[in-house]
Amino acid sequence: MGKTTRDTYSYFVEQKALDVTERPRKFLEAFAAVLDHGNYGVALETYSRLSAKCGRCAATCQLYEATGEDRDIPCHRTELLLRVFRRYFTQSGLLKARLGQGFVLTDEYLDEMAEEYYRCTACRRCKSSCPLGIDHGLITHLARYLLSEIDVIPKALLVATREQLEGVGNTSAIPVPALKDTCEFLEEELEELYGVKITYPFDVEGAEFVFFPAVSDYLMEADTLMGNAAVMHVTNASWTIGTGNYDGINYGLFYSDRMMERIVNNVIAETRRLKGRKILVGECGHATRSAWYVPAFGGPDAPPVINCLEYAWEMLEAGRIPLKDEKIAERVTYHDPCNIARSGRIVEQPREILKAICADFVEMTPNRTENYCCGGGGGTVSIDEIRAFRTGPLGRRKAEQVRATGAHYLVSPCANCKKQLAEVCEDNGLDDVEVVGVHDLLLKVIDFGVPEPGENDADSESDGSGEEDQE
Amino acid sequence: MTTIDVLLEWLRGPVFWAGLIFMVLGLGRHVVLTLYGIIRTYRKAGDKNIPVRQVVGATLRWIFLTQGLKNRLLYGINTLVFHICIIVVPLFLAGHIALVNQATGLSWPALPNGLATALTVIAIIAAVTIVIQRVAFTTARRLSRFQDFVMPLIVAIPFATGFLVMHPTWNPFPYQFMLFLHVLSGDLILFLIPVTKLSHMVLLPGTQIISELAWHFPPDAGHRVGVTLGKANDPI
Numbered sequence: 001m002g003k004t005t006r007d008t009y010s011y012f013v014e015q016k017a018l019d020v021t022e023r024p025r026k027f028l029e030a031f032a033a034v035l036d037h038g039n040y041g042v043a044l045e046t047y048s049r050l051s052a053k054c055g056r057c058a059a060t061c062q063l064y065e066a067t068g069e070d071r072d073i074p075c076h077r078t079e080l081l082l083r084v085f086r087r088y089f090t091q092s093g094l095l096k097a098r099l100g101q102g103f104v105l106t107d108e109y110l111d112e113m114a115e116e117y118y119r120c121t122a123c124r125r126c127k128s129s130c131p132l133g134i135d136h137g138l139i140t141h142l143a144r145y146l147l148s149e150i151d152v153i154p155k156a157l158l159v160a161t162r163e164q165l166e167g168v169g170n171t172s173a174i175p176v177p178a179l180k181d182t183c184e185f186l187e188e189e190l191e192e193l194y195g196v197k198i199t200y201p202f203d204v205e206g207a208e209f210v211f212f213p214a215v216s217d218y219l220m221e222a223d224t225l226m227g228n229a230a231v232m233h234v235t236n237a238s239w240t241i242g243t244g245n246y247d248g249i250n251y252g253l254f255y256s257d258r259m260m261e262r263i264v265n266n267v268i269a270e271t272r273r274l275k276g277r278k279i280l281v282g283e284c285g286h287a288t289r290s291a292w293y294v295p296a297f298g299g300p301d302a303p304p305v306i307n308c309l310e311y312a313w314e315m316l317e318a319g320r321i322p323l324k325d326e327k328i329a330e331r332v333t334y335h336d337p338c339n340i341a342r343s344g345r346i347v348e349q350p351r352e353i354l355k356a357i358c359a360d361f362v363e364m365t366p367n368r369t370e371n372y373c374c375g376g377g378g379g380t381v382s383i384d385e386i387r388a389f390r391t392g393p394l395g396r397r398k399a400e401q402v403r404a405t406g407a408h409y410l411v412s413p414c415a416n417c418k419k420q421l422a423e424v425c426e427d428n429g430l431d432d433v434e435v436v437g438v439h440d441l442l443l444k445v446i447d448f449g450v451p452e453p454g455e456n457d458a459d460s461e462s463d464g465s466g467e468e469d470q471e
Numbered sequence: 472m473t474t475i476d477v478l479l480e481w482l483r484g485p486v487f488w489a490g491l492i493f494m495v496l497g498l499g500r501h502v503v504l505t506l507y508g509i510i511r512t513y514r515k516a517g518d519k520n521i522p523v524r525q526v527v528g529a530t531l532r533w534i535f536l537t538q539g540l541k542n543r544l545l546y547g548i549n550t551l552v553f554h555i556c557i558i559v560v561p562l563f564l565a566g567h568i569a570l571v572n573q574a575t576g577l578s579w580p581a582l583p584n585g586l587a588t589a590l591t592v593i594a595i596i597a598a599v600t601i602v603i604q605r606v607a608f609t610t611a612r613r614l615s616r617f618q619d620f621v622m623p624l625i626v627a628i629p630f631a632t633g634f635l636v637m638h639p640t641w642n643p644f645p646y647q648f649m650l651f652l653h654v655l656s657g658d659l660i661l662f663l664i665p666v667t668k669l670s671h672m673v674l675l676p677g678t679q680i681i682s683e684l685a686w687h688f689p690p691d692a693g694h695r696v697g698v699t700l701g702k703a704n705d706p707i
Binding site for chain 1: 501504505508509511512515516517518520522525529530533536538539541542543546605608610611613614615616619668670671674675677678679681682684685686687688689690691692693694695696697699700702706707
């Protein structure tokens with residue numbers, strides 16, 4: 001065998017990934033085990049028999065659009081894994097091999113897979129364009145899982161998951177005292193800015209909702225979290241944050257079903273510990289999608305899952321969120337996070353909220369289930385060393401979309417999308433765009449029914465319960 | 472009887488029946504295996520809630536090829552027309568129905584011959600342009616295997632020969648010879664259907680539900696993979 005290329009991946013891996021020996025054998029053993037216990041078999045059998053090779057998927061892929069490289073055609077990438085499957089796990093492949101034909105899985109081939117499957121963000125935009133229903137995002141998901149079993153895992157994802165499952169207990173390594181400090185700070189901010197006393201309730205047993213945001217929000221998205229608390233406050237919701245587990249992030253979705261299962265089970269366990277009735281997920285795309293797997297892992301009596309957008313819209317529609325008279329004046333556009341919108345599950349709720357609170361809401365095209373990925377999907381946003389790739393070839397399409405709207409606020413209810421979009425804007429000259437969450441804007445227009453402090457402050461909104469102001 | 476008559480009888484008789492049986496059994500095998508796979512996957516799934524409307528919607532949009540018009544419009548229209556012609560003409564051609572009637576006594580309404588001729592010509596043009604579009608569209612060309620280029624042309628052969636059989640004035644070859652080619656190519660396709668991409672005729676309706684089910688993880692699949700690989704308790 002030739003020399004391996006694995007010390008030149010685009011992303012950092014840990015030393016142990018470079019030390020693994022006999023990778024093809026171990027990869028195939030993992031493949032066999034996954035086929036045995038998982039539910040991928042029928043899909044692979046069907047895909048490997050059927051493939052139109054029509055190139056329709058390429059026409060929908062923003063990466064291929066940008067690079068024009070064969071390796072970025074979704075169907076081409078999928079074929080990388082299907083070739084292995086066909087050769088080692090189908091009758092005809094075994095027969096061909098016996099006749100001395102066909103391909104052999106090598107170290108170099110694995111390196112190629114390691115590179116290609118992390119160029120795809122698993123946004124699944126191409127799925128609807130495949131005549132044969134091939135879900136290329138599923139193949140990316142599976143291939144990364146198999147690669148993780150030979151320790152090919154981007155270091156950024158691995159380290160965070162280790163921290164969550166074996167370290168402090170969450171991906172941002174925020175210990176409980178720091179979490180409580182942060183929430184106290186947010187409470188003070190809310191009082192200072194809006195004159196309202198709102199508390200972040202910890203470890204309340206029997207609450208209706210146990211709250212799982214992307215834990216990074218506690219570090220980076222104060223406004224989103226204040227918006228979340230504000231909505232819970234004005235709707236008199238019974239909710240709590242569990243100090244046993246307060247992280248909705250699940251990088252297992254991006255690289256390993258084994259990890260994903262453990263992380264989802266931890267969310268269920270914390271909800272049960274607190275005797276909470278429902279899991280409330282914050283503004284995070286992949287946390288929401290992972291939480292939708294709660295019924296898969298938690299059995300029939302698993303707690304129901306609701307996303308904070310679904311809750312907020314339900315309450316707003318019911319008239320339970322009082323709003324100020326004036327709306328957000330600046331132009332607002334909405335980016336659909338792939339993980340909640342592609343399946344069509346959360347598409348209209350955030351739009352309805354934004355239409356209700358913004359004077360100038362515009363859509364980017366295409367949108368909803370056909371949106372373009374922010375370019376940081378599938379965990380790639382956490383891989384800082386590939387930023388130029390993310391905001392360049394992967395993110396350029398999104399930058400053009402945003403520019404075409406002329407919006408000031410670019411709203412996306414997803415921690416990953418927000419980080420990526422901010423970088424896309426920065427690297428593509430969109431300096432006037434402000435990336436925010438839905439709850440950030442909602443917070444600005446909620447009428448708490450109390451006089452707001454800081455009348456003479458330039459930023460402040462209004463002078464009392466009468467609510468008379470313009471921005 | 473000349474040699475070609477004998478051959479023709481043979482192709483129309485035993486070879487045709489063998490092809491038909493091969494096709495039915497081959498496609499039947501695909502259907503049974505796929506259905507078995509679907510049921511097995513569904514049983515293993517932890518979450519048995521399927522978004523039925525979405526899956527059925529996507530399935531129908533691709534069976535009727537309307538989704539195909541969303542990108543690559545010309546290719547979409549071409550493939551749609553091609554499929555309609557190659558399904559309708561062989562099944563509703565008066566001559567074919569007469570043959571079936573002779574053999575089995577069954578009968579059904581036929582296409583007017585003029586319309587059948589028109590659809591035949593369209594099918595041939597569509598087959599050729601599909602290949603041209605595949606060659607001209609860089610992405611598709613680079614993805615394509617040998618059968619992707621050849622299959623539309625193979626499917627077009629019975630149409631081209633059928634046209635010449637029906638229109639002797641256009642036919643430079645002896646009638647019997649053309650009929651021989653027509654039946655031969657038709658028989659060949661019967662044998663090819665289950666073992667080439669043509670098998671999508673039965674597999675396509677299952678693909679959407681199969682893709683959906685693959686995301687329905689068995690409750691402890693991950694843990695069991697860990698145990699099988701002896702890594703369940705390894706540090707991350």
